Amino acid sequence: EDKVVQSPLSLVVHEGDTVTLNCSYEVTNFRSLLWYKQEKKAPTFLFMLTSSGIEKKSGRLSSILDKKELFSILNITATQTGDSAVYLCAVDLYGNKLVFGAGTILRVKS
């Protein structure tokens, strides 16, 4: 069975803090790993990672993949209240199956 595990399940921080969200996976036929942000309804795409060790960066968000140890991290620096959301990790498999983890609920307090 393909599994994606995210940790922590929830996190409360203060504005300005840096957070690290974790995603580990046990799957067959790995193709890529994706991160999404879900604020209300539809998740919005953040990053897609296919190669180990290459950091993807967008503003205060960055992510990296380790295909040997089967995990990825999502970092958010200088957090803002607008970063409060559910962060979802998904693994894309050959054959087009797309499996999500349970998500990390992030709350940033002002």
Added chain:
Amino acid sequence: DGGITQSPKYLFRKEGQNVTLSCEQNLNHDAMYWYRQDPGQGLRLIYYSQIVNDFQKGDIAEGYSVSREKKESFPLTVTSAQKNPTAFYLCASRKQGAGEAFFGQGTRLTVV
């Protein structure tokens, strides 16, 4: 505008009734997906389809059925066999072999 449309946004049904959720996309995407999301949880895969007239079960397919008669449309039927159907349902689509999936705004189903 190109996009993926789910309807209705809210749906109430009596226990024991089948109900069909609509998902339509005009992005010319081959692959389409249905996910279920319960409060405070992530997305669980119900069914997915790579091409017209073909679909595969996801991790929680029991009590659900789908069809893919047209490339643009991937309706989900929640049957009376689904023991706990109240949830938020999300549909997604993407190009064949591409990473990013695009999501609809979801349907919140409440069974009373």
